Amino acid sequence: MADEDRVARWVERVATFCVDEWGLPPITGRILGWLMISDPPEQSAGEIADVISASRASLTSNMRFLTVIGLVRRTRRPGDRTAYYRIEDDAWQKVVQRKLDSLGAFGEIADEGLAIAGADESRTERIRAAQESLTWLRDIAARNPPKP
CATH class of the missing domain: 1.20.5 (Single alpha-helices involved in coiled-coils or other helix-helix interfaces)
Known part of the structure; x- marks a missing residue:
């Protein structure tokens, strides 16, 4: 099994856990799962959407939710207009x-x-x-x- 497939299956397991245990939408769990295992740890909304196969609109509302509750932090790189997201160390x-x-x-x-x-x-x-x-x-x- 390719490493990419293993990562995708693991992200889906995280999503299932978040749905079953916390009642979160699957996309929210996928975002958390991907941000825990992604390299580099900072990912743009476009990168996240591509990896978890989510629409940008759905991703945006879920990223806002995760940011507001303090599990995900939005960052910028000097000279780059793109916003990047990473899971907080103490999430x-x-x-x-x-x-x-x-x-x-x-x-x-x-x-x-x-x-x-x-x-x-x-x-x-x-x-x-x-x-x-x-x-x-x-x-x-x-x-x-x-x-x-």
Whole structure:
């Protein structure tokens, strides 16, 4: 199997993961996959579109999304009018941190739900089960932070 084919299959695996696990559009996952493995790491929108077989319009909106959430950085080279994109070095740490932050946010939502449910154990039991599971996961992550 040619190296190009292996890379294309790997990029597609990244895209599938992003779709299945995070609900992202396939093109977003393909962009992330390509930017992780591309050489050089900085790629123009045209280069990315060609490699992942995407329309420029679709690519542009997805690049804007990835840039706004901080996973991809837009750069320019001196004397070159073309914009280049690269995955941020801490992109995956940002993804994980957002997930951990959402666990903390759910704790506040659960507290409010418990206050609303009051003494009705059938309702508080379901809320507490969710709260305990998410708190457990958050605490594990806090004890084992990613290495920089």
